[in-house]
Amino acid sequence: xxxxxxxxxxxxxxxxxxxxxxxxxxxxxxxxxxxxxxxxxxxxxxxxxxxxxxxxxxxxxxxxxxxxxxxxxxxxxxxxxxxxxxxxxxxxxxxxxxxxxxxxxxxxxxxxxxxxxxxxxxxxxxxxxxxxxxxxxxxxxxxxxxxxxxxxxxxxxxxxxxxxxxxxxxxxxxxxxxxxxxxxxxxxxxxxxxxxxxxxxxxxxxxxxxxxxxxxxxxxxxxxxxxxxxxxxxxxxxxxxxxxxxxxxxxxxxxxxxxxxxxxxxxxxxxxxxxxxxxxxxxxxxxxxxxxxxxxxxxxxxxxxxxxxxxxxxxxxxxxxxxxxxxxxxxxxxxxxxxxxxxxxxxxxxxxxxxxxxxxxxxxxxxxxxxxxxxxxxxxxxxxxxxxxxxxxxxxxx
Amino acid sequence: xxxxxxxxxxxxxxxxxxxxxxxxxxxxxxxxxxxxxxxxxxxxxxxxxxxxxxxxxxxxxxxxxxxxxxxxxxxxxxxxxxxxxxxxxxxxxxxxxxxxxxxxxxxxxxxxxxxxxxxxxxxxxxxxxxxxxxxxxxxxxxxxxxxxxxxxxxxxxxxxxxxxxxxxxxxxxxxxxxxxxxxxxxxxxxxxxxxxxxxxxxxxxxxxxxxxxxxxxxxxxxxxxxxxxxxxxxxxxxxxxxxxxxxxxxxxxxxxxxxxxxxxxxxxxxxxxxxxxxxxxxxxxxxxxxxxxxxxxxxxxxxxxxxxxxxxxxxxxxxxxxxxxxxxxxxxxxxxxxxxxxxxxxxxxxxxxxxxxxxxxxxxxxxxxxxxxxxxxxxxxxxxxxxxxxxxxxxxxx
Numbered sequence: 001x002x003x004x005x006x007x008x009x010x011x012x013x014x015x016x017x018x019x020x021x022x023x024x025x026x027x028x029x030x031x032x033x034x035x036x037x038x039x040x041x042x043x044x045x046x047x048x049x050x051x052x053x054x055x056x057x058x059x060x061x062x063x064x065x066x067x068x069x070x071x072x073x074x075x076x077x078x079x080x081x082x083x084x085x086x087x088x089x090x091x092x093x094x095x096x097x098x099x100x101x102x103x104x105x106x107x108x109x110x111x112x113x114x115x116x117x118x119x120x121x122x123x124x125x126x127x128x129x130x131x132x133x134x135x136x137x138x139x140x141x142x143x144x145x146x147x148x149x150x151x152x153x154x155x156x157x158x159x160x161x162x163x164x165x166x167x168x169x170x171x172x173x174x175x176x177x178x179x180x181x182x183x184x185x186x187x188x189x190x191x192x193x194x195x196x197x198x199x200x201x202x203x204x205x206x207x208x209x210x211x212x213x214x215x216x217x218x219x220x221x222x223x224x225x226x227x228x229x230x231x232x233x234x235x236x237x238x239x240x241x242x243x244x245x246x247x248x249x250x251x252x253x254x255x256x257x258x259x260x261x262x263x264x265x266x267x268x269x270x271x272x273x274x275x276x277x278x279x280x281x282x283x284x285x286x287x288x289x290x291x292x293x294x295x296x297x298x299x300x301x302x303x304x305x306x307x308x309x310x311x312x313x314x315x316x317x318x319x320x321x322x323x324x325x326x327x328x329x330x331x332x333x334x335x336x337x338x339x340x341x342x343x344x345x346x347x348x349x350x351x352x353x354x355x356x357x358x359x360x361x362x363x364x365x366x367x368x369x370x371x372x373x374x375x376x377x378x379x380x381x382x383x384x385x386x387x388x389x390x391x392x393x394x395x396x397x398x
Numbered sequence: 399x400x401x402x403x404x405x406x407x408x409x410x411x412x413x414x415x416x417x418x419x420x421x422x423x424x425x426x427x428x429x430x431x432x433x434x435x436x437x438x439x440x441x442x443x444x445x446x447x448x449x450x451x452x453x454x455x456x457x458x459x460x461x462x463x464x465x466x467x468x469x470x471x472x473x474x475x476x477x478x479x480x481x482x483x484x485x486x487x488x489x490x491x492x493x494x495x496x497x498x499x500x501x502x503x504x505x506x507x508x509x510x511x512x513x514x515x516x517x518x519x520x521x522x523x524x525x526x527x528x529x530x531x532x533x534x535x536x537x538x539x540x541x542x543x544x545x546x547x548x549x550x551x552x553x554x555x556x557x558x559x560x561x562x563x564x565x566x567x568x569x570x571x572x573x574x575x576x577x578x579x580x581x582x583x584x585x586x587x588x589x590x591x592x593x594x595x596x597x598x599x600x601x602x603x604x605x606x607x608x609x610x611x612x613x614x615x616x617x618x619x620x621x622x623x624x625x626x627x628x629x630x631x632x633x634x635x636x637x638x639x640x641x642x643x644x645x646x647x648x649x650x651x652x653x654x655x656x657x658x659x660x661x662x663x664x665x666x667x668x669x670x671x672x673x674x675x676x677x678x679x680x681x682x683x684x685x686x687x688x689x690x691x692x693x694x695x696x697x698x699x700x701x702x703x704x705x706x707x708x709x710x711x712x713x714x715x716x717x718x719x720x721x722x723x724x725x726x727x728x729x730x731x732x733x734x735x736x737x738x739x740x741x742x743x744x745x746x747x748x749x750x751x752x753x754x755x756x757x758x759x760x761x762x763x764x765x766x767x768x769x770x771x772x773x774x775x776x777x778x779x780x781x782x783x784x785x786x787x788x789x790x791x792x793x794x795x796x
Contacts (some may be wrong), residue, residue: 018540018682028607029539029720123537129683131537138536139521139529141427142416142703209426267689270668275685284416284700285527287673288690291665292683302682305540313718319711322427 001030001312004038004061004092006083007074008045008054011097011124014301015071016050019308026305030312034305037067040083058083062090069311071304072096077104088112088120093315095307097124097300103198107211107325114318121307126199127152129299130292131306132278136206137321143282145207148246149398152199154274154294155183155190156222156242160259161272164239167227182274192221193242193257200244203278204253206321207246210328212255218333219257224393232341232361232370233261233395239269243398247336254331260398261341268398334379338396343370346388354384368392399428399710402436402459402490404481405472406443406452409495409522412699413469414448417706424703428710432703435465438481456481460488467709469702470494475502486510486518491713493705495522495698501596505609505723515716519705524597525550527697528690529704530676534604535719541680543605546644547796550597552672552692553581553588554620554640558657559670562637565625580672590619591640591655598642601676602651604719605644608726610653616731617655622791630739630759630768631659631793637667641796645734652729658796659739666796732777736794741768744786752782766790 003019005012019026019034027033038061039045039053048054058079061067070087072094074080080101084094089112096102101109102125113120123133127150136145151157159173168176174191177183189195201214222242233240238261246255262269267289271277276294281287293299341361344351345368351358358371373381385391401417403410417424417432425431436459437443437451446452456477459465468485470492472478478499482492487510494500499507500523511518521531525548534543549555557571566574572589575581587593599612620640631638636659644653660667665687669675674692679685691697739759742749743766749756756769771779783789 022540022542022682025542026540029718031718129680130686131533134537135529135533138708139532139704140700141707142420142424142700144420144423267668270665282527282700284420284696284703286691286694286697288528288688290686290688292686296684298682299684302538302540302680305682306537309539310536316715320427320429 001032001034001069002037002067003034003069003071003308004040004067005036005071005073006040006058007072008039008041008043009073010297011300011304012039012071012073014297015073015304018298018301018305020049026309030309034308034312037064058086062086068092068315069308070094071308072098072101073304074098075100077101081105084109085112088116088118091116091118093119093311095121095123095304095311097122097304099125099195099198099202103201103214106202106205107323110321110323111325117318119311119314119319121310123307124300124303126202127276127278127290128292128294128296129302130276130278130290130294131303132203132290133206135290136203136280140280140282140285143284144248145280146248146283147281148200148203148207148278149268150196150200150203150244150276150278151241151268151271152244152276152278152294153190153196153242154276155187157271157276158182158274160222160225160240160242163225163227164230167230169227170223170225191223193219196242196244197257200246200255200257204246204255205323205328208253208328209322210324210326212328212330216330217255217257220259222259225259229393229395231363235363236261236361238263240395241268241271243268249331252328252331254333254336256333256336258396260396262398266398335377337375337377339375340373340381341370341395341397342373343368343392344388344390345392350388354388399430399432399467400435400465401432401467401469401706402438402465403434403469403471404438404456405470406437406439406441407471407473408695409698409702410437410469410471412695413471413702416696416699416703418447424707428707432706432710435462456484460484466490466713467706468492469706470496470499471702472496473498475499479503482507483510486514486516489514489516491517491709493519493521493702493709495520495702497523497593497596497600501599501612504600504603505721508719508721509723512716517709517712517717519708521705522698522701524600525674525676525688526690526692526694527700528674528676528688528692529701530601530688531604533688534601534678538678538680538683541682542646543678544646544681545679546598546601546605546676547666548594548598548601548642548676549639549666549669550642550674550676550692551588551594551640552674553585555669555674556580556672558620558623558638558640561623561625562628565628567625568621568623589621591617594640594642595655598644598653598655602644602653603721603726606651606726607720608722608724610726610728614728615653615655618657620657623657627791627793629761630741633761634659634759636661638793639666639669641666647729650726650729652731652734654731654734656794658794660796664796733775735773735775737773738771738779739768739793739795740771741766741790742786742788743790748786752786
């Protein structure tokens with residue numbers, strides 16, 4: 001069975017490496033080999049083992065009827081969308097690792113795949129090597145999914161783990177992560193939570209069957225988290241993790257991406273460094289968690305190749321996933337309820353005026369008081385916070 | 399689509415409950431409803447909501463061509479094997495939660511399913527609600543699986559967690575677990591590791607593609623673990639977990655079920671109570687872990703219903719899983735290498751004669767010395783242990 005790879009960067013060349021290294025076992029599992037016929041890239045790779053496969057025009061792949069399976073690892077929405085659409089319309093199944101494409105055009109591409117009786121899959125777009133997409137769409141299919149909580153960005157988890165372990169400040173660990181290649185030159189997408197936001201939008205679309213617009217999800221990153229926050233967290237026995245959360249709420253879901261205080265009894269507490277984990281609660285299954293490498297060339301490529309095996313096993317039909325183009329109206333996030341950890345310069349008497357029931361957490365800092373609120377809605381909390389004259393930082397309890 | 403359930407005990411009635419409770423979302427995912435047409439049980443359930451579905455002869459199901467999907471939740475090898483075989487031969491796909499049946503007859507039933515162009519699946523047979531079977535057979539298909547380490551028996555994990563937390567003795571916590579219904583009246587299969595052994599045999603068969611005889615796997619349970627062992631473990635910063643392990647070794651695998659000393663940096667350390675987890679290392683993916691409820695009516699039934707959705711999506715063809723009847727000759731377990739924790743009445747001079755390089759772990763007990771060996775093979779360790787005059791207890795480091 002012939003495969004085309006579009007985009008020969010880190011992930012695309014990783015896919016070639018997985019197909020080469022594991023060709024025997026893949027052949028055994030499929031009953032036939034997976035062979036790379038084309039690699040689409042504008043650059044030249046004359047010394048590459050697959051040098052003969054390179055093409056510069058995606059139409060060379062479109063018109064070759066022998067190619068039934070296509071990998072998209074270019075990144076970005078365009079021209080990836082145009083190319084993937086053309087492949088699906090030409091009767092080829094596609095797997096992509098491109099979360100921007102999936103978050104933006106997933107439902108549309110799914111419909112095109114269905115109309116052309118082929119498949120569009122994207123295991124590698126969320127959680128890298130963790131098979132969370134297939135778990136949700138092909139395993140936990142007997143359950144109503146009540147909650148998903150994900151540590152799904154390796155860069156920020158690496159940074160938070162380091163801040164916790166070594167007491168580093170945010171700016172210091174960011175430049176360290178950049179020099180190690182764990183964070184990009186422009187780290188906004190990671191550190192401000194946009195990447196995690198797109199991923200929880202995809203997962204929520206899959207479990208709701210409708211289309212979640214990632215712009216609707218309130219999103220905070222980790223750039224306000226300091227070593228002082230970690231000192232407080234430690235004194236309370238907690239850690240701080242950037243969590244993308246989606247909770248069933250009537251007929252819809254309520255989503256948020258933010259740093260949360262997590263305790264050791266919760267499995268996400270133990271997810272350290274660049275590892276990712278997705279915790280899923282089903283109404284019959286109860287709690288479950290899926291843990292693994294959330295990024296990196298080979299783990300991500302491993303997920304792409306797993307998708308290729310799935311596509312090869314299903315070349316004869318469209319496998320229903322249930323992601324309609326109809327928009328899912330998310331629940332009002334201001335009605336989400338949390339307990340809040342608050343650092344403020346306000347006086348204790350003011351705190352007790354605004355928040356009847358509080359628990360103080362003291363680090364003996366001169367210029368601030370820290371406390372934990374009772375559970376209340378975002379709307380109520382924000383009202384009281386304004387009355388208090390604001391806060392230096394606020395972190396929700398998970 | 400019509401379903402038959404064989405065996406209306408805890409799991410079988412759980413399956414009916416999942417199908418009833420979640421019928422809307424299952425219909426949405428499948429495009430058509432799953433309806434129970436028959437329930438096979440020798441007992442009468444006149445007040446059950448499905449009272450009209452009960453039959454006492456499995457042949458009533460065999461001969462009804464409308465039934466394409468069958469659930470086997472009777473337990474035990476016979477008559478389950480005879481019934482399942484008849485269903486497959488009649489062109490019906492089967493899902494089972496019965497690990498005894500799968501460990502004993504899995505490869506044979508897989509061949510029968512293939513010959514009849516139907517499917518035989520068993521997600522619920524290992525790890526309860528954790529979708530580890532589909533993860534191995536349909537997700538991590540691009541990887542060579544290098545290692546599987548599983549906490550896959552909820553009873554023993556519950557007991558060990560309690561011994562650790564409350565300092566209880568084995569006999570005391572066993573009788574407590576029995577009175578809570580977490581352990582059976584005859585607890586042998588759980589506490590002596592036989593249940594875990596069957597499960598790692600199934601998982602190893604799936605990743606090797608050949609048939610593992612569970613009788614070939616060296617198996618120790620937890621009945622020799624005492625509160626004193628936990629005191630030593632705690633003093634070293636470790637926990638003790640019953641782990642079923644399978645490691646790739648050339649063209650085959652090397653397996654063992656035994657209690658292991660696990661440290662907090664290892665995710666399995668954090669798996670507490672009745673929860674289960676399976677850690678999987680792929681040659682491309684690296685480390686991953688799958689965590690959830692390993693037992694209980696609804697989590698197990700959730701996995702069975704997930705299988706039903708899979709079977710309903712694949713009524714038109716046999717999906718290759720790759721579990722041949724050919725026997726896998728496991729690697730010689732005496733060549734496995736570990737570091738060992740040893741408690742002995744032998745003199746320190748004797749210990750240092752037999753084990754050159756040791757690290758002592760002292761709890762100030764009068765009648766014994768405890769030490770940790772360097773890494774060595776089982777064969778070498780056993781030779782030295784005999785020369786030492788034996789040991790009170792030995793626990794391997796994970």
